[in-house]
Amino acid sequence: MSTVSSTATPNRGAATWFSGFRGFLGGEADAWLFVLRVTLSFFITGWLAMRMQLPQPGTAMLTTVIVMHRQSGMVLAKGFYRVLGTLIGAAAALAVVAMFPQQREPFLLVMALWIGACAAGATLHRNFKSYAFVLAGYTAAIIALPVITTHPGNVFDSAVARITEVMLGLVVSAVISDTVLPVRLRDNLRNAVRNQYANFLEFVREALMGQLPRERMEQQHLSMVRDAIALEDLRSSVIFEDPEARARSLHLLQFNQGFMAASTSFQSLHHLINRLMRQDAPVAAQALLVLYRPLGEALQSSPQELPAEELAARIRQVRLELPARGKALRAEINDAGQAEDFEVGTGLLRRFSQELESYIRARGQLLHRVAPSKGVERVRFVRGNDRAGAMLAFVRTTMTMLLLGAFWAVTDWPMGANVMLLATIFSGLFATAPNAARLTGMVLSGYIAGLLAGYACEFMVLTRMDGYALLVASVLPFFIVGPYLTTRPKLAIIGLGYTMGLVNILAITNPMAFDPQHFFNDALSQVVGLGAAAVGFALLPPAAGSRWLRRRQMAALRALVRLAAQAPLPGLRHHFESMSSDLVHQVVAHTVPGSDDSRSLLAWALAVNETGRALIHLRHDVARQPLSTALHGDVDAAVNALAVFFGQPSRQAWQDADRALRRASDAARADTETPEISRQVLYHLRLVRLAMVDDRSVMAPYIVVSDASKEGVINAD
Structure with a gap:
């Protein structure tokens, strides 16, 4: 006996180590594939921008960094909303400059109000819809701020150039993410649907065949809420990637709404029986336990593995037998109050069984075919928003922009526009984040590291190189650090700051200009802009998490x-x-x-x-x-x-x-x-x-x- 144990333990340890090592290699492979896609998008976009003689190739290259994601569906969704934000921001820039072409003070006031309104809008939406509002704010700043003090008449050319550069970056990112060893978001959606369905049926089966404590029911309610939200978030993004998912979008909504309805009815039924069991004479509760037992039996034998049609037919048969079985059990209850309680439970059970059958049939439609949309109830997932939190974001962002605008107007610092631009970007990006001041500080630390790397790259390496191929070879070792850091959860924010700092400060153009004085002024303005955003968050923190x-x-x-x-x-x-x-x-x-x-x-x-x-x-x-x-x-x-x-x-x-x-x-x-x-x-x-x-x-x-x-x-x- 002891011999077996002594030899088995090292084997188990070796197996565990090998399994962990394989998992590590798999994670590293995914990380480096992501870095590869970002790097290809970044440098291909730069080459195309130079071939097209765009004025700021660096803007197109920065776009690829911002929109890249491990999953192609997320890239497409983010790109779609970035296009919307960019177009709306460009229109706002044209309108504001047209109203105040040579009046910097009223221009800055209206621009601050616009950026504040966009930050507020970002707090009222989720996922990349929120990102579109952020883009609408800082795109207007990118277009209008550089021309307002020099050549306001060039604002249209600036808008066209920025839109072209952004669109180029988005197209290249979409093509690379969808063709170079893509990771499909639809796989995550299918897993989410499968897991939601299996977990819910298993939970219902366990509950119907025994008793669950209130604490377990409460935790399960939280789990079901998370499942419903996760499925809706995935659905809203995967429709950009997969035509099939787009065709099934209405059915996915109906499936998710059916899940929420059935889970709520089941919770009500469970709590009702628990309450009745605590009565002095729990006759009604005992009768309800007998009444719903056939439903639990119908869910036996791994219900999630049965064809949906067969399982739905089982549930339907139980539901059709409920009235007769309920009438027979009701006749055995003499107490009027207990009889009323039993009728209440019978109605709940009938409602739950009907909703469960509909939920299972919705699952069957997702598995086998796309049923015609005609006749399918159109539902919409409504979010719960707090307008006071949005107003807080509006006040904080507007005040930050006004103060920075006043500083620019008083000092007439040529880099004042850069300060406002960086403050705009991060005031919008973190408007909905808890601990926004801490996050901005982490970005700032990565950003400074990116600036230092940019200095070494620009003045110690690029000055000795000629041609785009050598530019790629020179920038690549500095660049890949940032995307790799973003694949590490604890370092992702720092990696974002590093990458944006490096790309912004290099400001790759054709030809490259090497001006140390401009470099340090530019770097200082960007640090001041990020610091201003951090101070704004510290003085008036976002409402999220408070x-x-x-x-x-x-x-x-x-x-x-x-x-x-x-x-x-x-x-x-x-x-x-x-x-x-x-x-x-x-x-x-x-x-x-x-x-x-x-x-x-x-x-x-x-x-x-x-x-x-x-x-x-x-x-x-x-x-x-x-x-x-x-x-x-x-x-x-x-x-x-x-x-x-x-x-x-x-x-x-x-x-x-x-x-x-x-x-x-x-x-x-x-x-x-x-x-x-x-x-x-x-x-x-x-x-x-x-x-x-x-x-x-x-x-x-x-x-x-x-x-x-x-x-x-x-x-x-």
Whole structure:
């Protein structure tokens, strides 16, 4: 026995080492392939720009550095939005110079306002849509600032030249990333769809065949939010790379919305059963466990490996049998309150099984064919934005630009335009980043290293070279350091700063000009511009990640109940689901896992989802079949009281909501004019009230137990 152990251990160690070494080599290979694509794009663009006799080949070359990404889809997406930003920025530059061709002070004021507005717009969007706003701001600065004090009439030529240079860099980058050993983003999208589907079905199967603690459900909710956001982010980028993904875009949206709907319904069902199990006589809970067991059995045998059509048919068969099985179980429950609770659970189970079937069928459409878009519900993923954070970005960026503009006007420093330009770029790039001052400082350290490398390259090497081939050989050893550093997560920001510093200071032209005095003035202006951006972030930090913004986002999350209660019904469910997921994701991104803030967020997110979805379904039912006038008034009062409570939680607001829910429930029980719809309304109200009186939920601090409200309150004991 000991002999076997002693010989097995080295083998396992050797195998582990070899596996780790292979992983390292694989990672290094990916990194150097990325460096190869960036380098090819950079130097091919420079050669073409010189052949085309563009005035600033360095601008085209810098474009390739900015847009390059490991995956071709990201390059194409980034390039698309860069084109939009460049065109809009060029139009803004032409307009501002036309208004103030020889008036630098009003020109600087309007330009500062434009750049501030673009920085604010960047905070209201995600991914490369945000980048388009950044580009619109600093493209206007690139075009207008150099000509405003010398030759304002040349602004059109400057705009055409900048657009041409940027477009050249984008085209070359797109071609290289798509042809030279490309890494396809569509593979990531397919993996994301596959993993979301498999993980969700496995989670549902485990939950239906046993009991999950509340903590596990909360963590799973967070995981599902991340999955939904990640899939939407990938979808919005891969459509630029893959025609098939573009054709399936609507179906991907529907698949993701189906995922969010089914997961929310399942959470409501799970929490309802947990609450009922804590009652003195959990008859309804036991009956619900029996009722949903066939659904768990249908998901046995690795459901994610079954054909989607076959699995959907299983779920459909279970759903069709639910009414008869529910009626038989309902007949065995004698207590009226328990019977109502069972009916509430039956309705939730029926809704969940229908949404699960739709989700599985949407997966089948993605696997086998692209179904025609006709007849497919058009949905849209709505983001949750905070306009106060955008206003903060506007104020900070505008003030920074105004101060730098005033400094330029007073000193008349020829390099003042460069200072404003660098401050514009990084004020926009990091407008949405937490710890923006720290990030700008890291970029500055890399930027200074790039400037030093640029000095060595320009005055110690390039002065001895002639011809483009020797220029490439001279710049290459200095250049590849930057792209390689960007492949290291901890050094990526420094690598970005190094590369931009090197490329900006070399300012490759044809022919090259070697002027040490201009070099040092240029380098100093760029450092001052970056430093100004860092100081601006330090004095007025971005809202992202701050406790102030977190409180506002939590308030916005709770306010979704008001949206569910009062917004127009068409598209409301999709609007509610996507906005809820986005807000939760924004807060979680800047919250320490396992902290009190994180737990509070997850608890509120579950409460908002459960209540909001119940109100939306209640309103849909009422819209299909109107209520009696008296009952309609009581239901409206209950819905509005819930919206008030979630908007500003307090014990008094909870009491008002509880009182309104009880009054509406009593009216629904007593209604004889529209008994069928009244019964449906009662079940929705009952579901909401069971959540409101759950003292193991986020409602615990607000629950006030009076003689009138004791009925239905669930104790933790």
